[in-house]
Amino acid sequence: MSRNAKVKVDNGGLPRDPIDSHLVDKGRGVSSTDGVVLKKGPWTSTEDAILIDYVKKHGEGNWNSVQKNSGLTRCGKSCRLRWANHLRPNLKKGAFSVEEERLIHELHAKMGNKWARMAALLPGRTDNEIKNYWNTRIKRRQRAGLPPYPVEQCEQAVAAEGQQNPSLHEINTGDLGFLPNGSCHIPDVVFDSLKASQGFLPFIPDLGKVSASSLLMDSLEQTQFGSQMSCMLNCRRGLISQCSSFGGNSEDLFSSLHPYDDSTGKEIMQSVGHSFSFDQDPAGKNHLPPFDVQGSHSFSNGNSSTSRPTALKLELPSLQCSEAELNSRWITSASPQNLLESVDRLIRSPPRSLQVESKYISPPNNGLLESLVYEATQSSAKNHSSDKNSNSFAPTPGDMGGSSLDFCGAEFDEYGDPISPFGHSATSIFNDYTPVSGSGSSLDNQPYADSFPVLSLKEEPFNQFQSPEREQETPAKSIYTWPDALLASSDWFGQPSGPFIGETPTSDSMAFVTGHDLSGDKGTAEA
DNA sequence: AAAAGCAGCAACCGCATCACC
DNA sequence: GGGTGATGCGGTTGCTGCTTT
CATH class of the missing domain: 1.10.10.60 (Homeodomain-like)
Structure with missing residues (x-):
């Protein structure tokens, strides 16, 4: 189909006079x-x-x-x-089936923008088609102020990660980060992952023996929304990745939430009853520049951009769910008041999802994706044994359970709904949330297909x-x-x-x- | 009814990789 | 090992129809 009618095409065949x-x-x-x-x-x-x-x-x-x-x-x-x-x-032509959409979401969560590889796992679909589909969805959701991550996808991903990588699972099911003394705490396992990633992630500075908490919080504090972010880090660490999905400009996100009040974050912290008691190095010797982990470039703003790594082009692990689900699970707007309430509720009653074991899916997920991946891997091994990249589903830095990239994915996945503190009632988030097992997302409320259509023209x-x-x-x-x-x-x-x-x-x-x-x-x- | 914005799609572009010489 | 062409991939652009204002 060509809609580019303005572009003149040939005269029904080989152009006799192709110069137009x-x-x-x-x-x-x-x-x-x-x-x-x-x-x-x-x-x-x-x-x-x-x-x-x-x-x-x-x-x-x-x-x-x-x-x-x-x-x-x-x-x-x-x-x-x-x-x-x-x-x-x-x-295949025509709209993606629900199964296909779900598979795309899963694949994208695992691969990022590897459209060709995703297409290889979606029979009859092209990378261009998938790419267009994804970009369209993402754009729509961004425009709507919605994060791209659906709840169940996050749950599934984190469940799988949790089982595959106990250290990550420790994060997933670990403490909320709120210590009795009210100080902020970030599990150092996170930074262990970061350190482990230094070898192949050049943007990660030498972390040395700096305290993880001080490092990250120190970085956060340099940003105008650092106070907010630090709170969110504890409340919903998944936001780290989530923010980046909005064009990497979490500042916009924050400003949209609190466009007139930079002190909101402090208010939040106060309302939560926490103070910023970072274990900063008083001498500042370990004052490392802010760093970005996957998606966490959202931490950077004008104040800290000078130390903002530029080498890494981040791909968004992207998760979606139906608009209907979104309507019920995500917020589209938020007032500071709602935010405060959300955080407050969150503190008082930790979300179910934080305590949930990986029960929704096993490492093989629902089987569909894994089987396809396995199949593709086998096929790839046969057909592309010379692939020097060895990236056809072989562990990549992003795929490696202990990598920072992955930990970030697991991080936001853990909470399923990483952005909710920005406006969605925490209560609604966690109470409304019902794991959607197997059914997948239903984008745009499309009716479910009973089976994977061979061809949907x-x-x-x-x-x-x-x-x-x-x-x-x-x-x-x-x-x-x-x-x-x-x-x-x-x-x-x-x-x-x-x-x-x-x-x-x-x-x-x-x-x-x-x-x-x-x-x-x-x-x-x-x- | 007209204008503006959005959605969806096809196609192009630039770059990376591979294979061959 | 370097050069070159072919191929693959991901990002982006441009276009049209549809929807909203």
């Missing part, structure tokens, strides 16, 4: 390299057919030769992308964005635009019914294939 001057200026029409004018922009059905035919004859790869051998005026990269994302068989009009006068330049809706010859070819993909794996093309889709405009409207009919 009015597109050159736009930078997305044609480009010229080595005297060969390469077309950009949306693909047409004819181009698709050419590419499909080429792949059928020559197989995948050698994409740069496509242009030479097939006459396509597309660069190799463009061809590869088109094939991978739209033309190759077994591609969402048919769209072939020429939905096409003006009548441009019928000959039909931008292709890839999967529906297979040439008749290819569809008729039962041996093309070993699928007697053509490329529509698991589903015989409907008459409509066949009509698409034949290039006949069935609808000028965008009414979509679920297959």
Whole structure:
């Protein structure tokens, strides 16, 4: 499907005159390299057919030769992308199923923005599709002021981590960080993890023997919202990671919560009955610059940015849940008063989730993800034994249980709802929370699919964005635009019914294939 | 009804990695 | 070991339709 109608495409096939001057200026029409004018922009059905035919004859790869051998005026990269994302068989189209969404969430929580690897575990889905899905969701949630992490996903993740790494579990189920004397306490196991990570995480300074609590709190205190954060660290350490999910600018988050009052944090602490009694090194000898652990760059603001590491590009472990769930579990706005109350309640009655053992899932999680990962690992071992990165689900720094990266994930996962102290009633958070086992998230309240659909086609009009006068330049809706010859070819993909794996093309889709405009409207009919 | 903003998607770009010479 | 081309990946852009104001 091409909605880029403004970008002129060719005239129903190989452009006789590919140079389209009015597109050159736009930078997305044609480009010229080595005297060969390469077309950009949306693909047409004819181009698709050419590419499909080429792949059928020559197989995948050698994409740069496509242009030479097939006459396509597309660069190799463009061809590869088109094939991978739209033309190759077994591609699923349409909305993600609930299972797929849940899997994406799990995978993203584990991998970060490794779209290709995630796509490898989602049959029929492309990295681009997953990426777009995720970015769209994240954007929407950010705009709504919601964190990307759903409760159950966090619980699952932390449960798995807890069982896999007892030291992390110690954090997960450990104390709240509130010592009898009211001082703040951060389990040093956290910093043990940090120290252990120093070898491969260059941004982590030499922690030496500095007190973990003093180190972090000292850093926090340098920030204008440090008081808030230090409180949150104790209340809900998961916020560390959570904040970073908002574009890495937790300052915005905080300011949005308390836009006019920098003293709110102190008030909170006072309301909680705590004072800032850090065990700071009085001489300041161990006064290390603030450091970032995963996601904790949110600690940095204008005051401490000079010591802000820049080497690490942080990926967000990202978790989501349905909007409905969010509505019930997350806050969208918060008043300082609510915040105070939340924290207060939190102190008085520690959340259930903090005491909960890893009961929701076992290390293999629900089995779906792990089995896929296992499968992929096996496959990867076979097919990519030479992968020098060895990152195909092999332990990476982020995957290593003892790493700081992981501890951060476990940290926020522990509490499931890391941002809640900012406004969501702690009571509501922990009382309302009901583990959603197995059901996964239901984004946008989409009805659950009973099973993983083999193919969920969402048919769209072939020429939905096409003006009548441009019928000959039909931008292709890839999967529906297979040439008749290819569809008729039962041996093309070993699928007697053509490329529509698991589903015989409907008459409509066949009509698409034949290039006949069935609808000028965008009414979509679920297959 | 018009304008503005949002959502979803396809495609492009730059960089990293790999394979081959 | 270095150079070069091919490929893969992740981030970003640009476009259109839809929704909201």
